Amino acid sequence: MLVALLPGDGIGPEVIDQTRRVLDALGPLGLTYEEAFVGGAAYKAKGHPLPSETLELAKRADAILFGAVGDPDCDSLERSLRPEQAILGLRKELALFSNLRPAKMFPQLADASALRPEVAGAIDLMIVRELNGDVYFGEKGMRKTADGLREGYDIMSYNEAEVSRIAHSAFRTAQARRGKLCSVDKANVLETSQLWRDVVIEVSKDYPDVALSHMYVDNAAMQLVRNPGQFDVIVTGNLFGDILSDQASMCVGSIGLLASASLDANGKGLYEPIHGSAPDIAGQGKANPLATILSAAMMLRYSLGLPDAADRIEAAVAKALANGARSGDIGGSMSTREMGDAVLAVL
Structure with missing residues (x-):
């Protein structure tokens, strides 16, 4: 099963990296991954927030794991070229009408x-x-x-x-x-x-x-x-x-705790944390990756038919929090990677 990884802007790549570590730690699930540009990163690399090759990957993938879009450098662009148009375009082109x-x-x-x-x-x-x-x-x-x-x-x-x-x-x-x-x-x-x-x-x-x-x-x-x-x-x-x-x-x-799934009529979906790209903390290792990790659990359950693996992720997140794992947004000081480590330690 093919998962399209679209890290995007700001803290998107950081939280996607930790989520990929968690998915890999689950053992062989039959998943393969391909990564592509989206959002402001795509505009800077390809001249458009949703390049044709990114859309093509999203269409042939069994599920999409999405980071975040939004880049202050792109705020002066015409609306059709701003990073946020990428997620709107994916929702429209893939008929992702139901957001959970x-x-x-x-x-x-x-x-x-x-x-x-x-x-x-x-x-x-x-x-x-x-x-x-x-x-x-x-x-x-x-x-x-x-x-x-x-x-x-x-x-x-x-x-x-x-x-x-x-x-x-x-x-x-x-x-x-x-x-x-x-x-x-x-x-x-x-x-x-x-x-x-x-x-x-x-x-x-x-x-x-x-x-x-x-x-x-x-x-x-x-x-x-x-x-x-x-x-x-x-x-x-x-x-x-x-x-x-x-x-x-x-x-x-x-x-930083809330996941989401955007589904079409057949159960194919795009999975993303509901937070934005948070450019003010991007690259500083301060982002909470739990919303993205929990989004991956939703992906396993709703689109990939792997509910047991989804249960393992959700239980590991709950246990990590019970063990005291805390990033800055929830009253702690752990880095993005340390939060990922805490989930991996339970797994």
Whole structure:
């Protein structure tokens, strides 16, 4: 099975390196690897954030392990050439529409959460975020108003097929967990959200074993810090999902702990930590590699059919934390490699 390694920018190569060490330590899994440029590194080497050879590799690979993109040197480029367009392009070209972002509190890190330990300790949820629509892919641009003012616009839209597809993914995810699904929208003011809610209700008829509820996004943001234990699976659109999943990361202590999977209709996926490229600490050995290591576990489970290996990684991360492994973002001083070493020691 072929895994495409796309380290990208900033701390991406550092966390991918540690994840590769962990995968190799699992023993023979039948995996082969090919690496390619992506993001700002690709622009500097190839003139485009998503070169044709990188896209071709991603298409023929069985799974993609992705680091991070984002480079301040590229901030002045036109939007189509900025590093972030690489991940948007991969999602679109590979039809990666279903983003799974788990957030679960490690008991050992309750003191790292911004929430009270008794509140944070109850966190065990999955955010299912739609990835191919919403304002990120809608028509956008700059224009002048009738009185000559500059005006930016980004169109938010979903059609019923797009909503139905992600709703089915979320209901199946809830079936495999605790059977509760909360659909998050803003149907009181957005027509896009009203359609979203209507279609989710229609799809729910196929899943009588899942309890469906609805919540406005502003209330959902409040409830994530007030009573996060009430959530099992949350399904929402691209914009709201981006914001809520980052919020969930701080509820469990650090954005450096949260993994993600972006899946197509057949289970092929791109796996990445939800943190960015963190250029301020790149090359300093300060990055926490656990989110990327846990993303690799998701890759083994969801795309490569190796759940036992995934279980071993997740157990090793939990044991390493129980043994006191801590990088700077979770109150310690261990380097990126030392955090990798701590997981390897358990394996």
